[in-house]
Amino acid sequence: MLSMTKKTGYGLxxxxxxxxxxxxxxxxxxxxxxxxxxxxxxxxNVLKKLCAAGYVExxxxxxxxxxxxxxxxEINFVGLMEALEGPMKLAECITRQVExxxxxxxxxxxxxxxxxxxxxxxNSRIREVLSGVTLAEIIxxxxxxxxxxxxxxxxx
Numbered sequence: 001m002l003s004m005t006k007k008t009g010y011g012l013x014x015x016x017x018x019x020x021x022x023x024x025x026x027x028x029x030x031x032x033x034x035x036x037x038x039x040x041x042x043x044x045n046v047l048k049k050l051c052a053a054g055y056v057e058x059x060x061x062x063x064x065x066x067x068x069x070x071x072x073x074e075i076n077f078v079g080l081m082e083a084l085e086g087p088m089k090l091a092e093c094i095t096r097q098v099e100x101x102x103x104x105x106x107x108x109x110x111x112x113x114x115x116x117x118x119x120x121x122x123n124s125r126i127r128e129v130l131s132g133v134t135l136a137e138i139i140x141x142x143x144x145x146x147x148x149x150x151x152x153x154x155x156x
Contacts, residue, residue, distance in 0.1 A: 002126075004081075011084045015075070016139055018056060018068045022138045026065030028148070038091055053083035072136035073087065078127055080135065090128075091116075105115045 004057045017032050029151045030130055033043040048067055050056045055075060082088060093116060 004044075005047060006079050007084045010042060011050060011080060012043050012135075012138065014043065014046055014050065014066075015040070015055065015068065015072075015080065015135055016142060017141060017152070018066060019072045019135065019139055024067075026059055026067050028062070028065040031065070049084050050080075051081075055080065057085060065105040072139055073134055075135040077135075077138070080130045081130070088123070088127055090126070091119050091122075 013036050014032050017035065018027055021027055029044045030040055031048050032047075033040045047056060047058070051058050051066075054069060057069050058064070058066055078088060083110070091107075093110055093113075107113065107116075
C-alpha cells in the first residue's frame with residue numbers, strides 16, 4: 001500500500017509553517033513541534049534533513065531558528081519526500097536502478113519477472129505526477145481547507 005510516512009508529513013508541516021512566516025522571521029523546532037503537537041526530537045530530525053537537502057537554513061543563536069531557502073513554487077513533492085525518505089519506490093528493484101546499482105542486484109527474479117516493467121512504468125508515472133505538485137499548491141490547498149473549517153465553525 002502506498003502511504004505517506006510520518007516523516008514526510010511532518011516535513012510538509014514544517015515547510016508550510018516556515019513558508020507562512022513573515023519575511024526574515026525564523027521559527028524554532030520547538031515552536032513548530034508545539035504548534036502541531038509533534039515530538040520535538042522528530043521535528044529536529046526532519047529539519048536537519050531539510051537543511052542538508054538545501055530546503056531550509058538553520059540560524060544559530062538565542063534568536064535563531066529555521067527559514068526556507070527557496071520559494072514554495074520551486075519545491076516539488078517528490079524532491080521533498082526523497083530528501084526525507086530516500087528514493088521513491090514501489091519495489092526494491094526500482095531503488096536499485098535509481099541508485100545505479102543495476103537491476104540484477106535488486107531481485108533474483110528480475111530477468112523473468114512479469115511485473116518488473118509494468119511496475120517501473122507505474123513508478124515513473126506516479127513520480128511524474130508528484131513532481132508536478134509544488135509546495136505552493138499544497139499551501140494553497142491548506143489555506144482553502146482552513147477557510148472552510150473556519151466558516152463551518154462560525155455557522156455552528
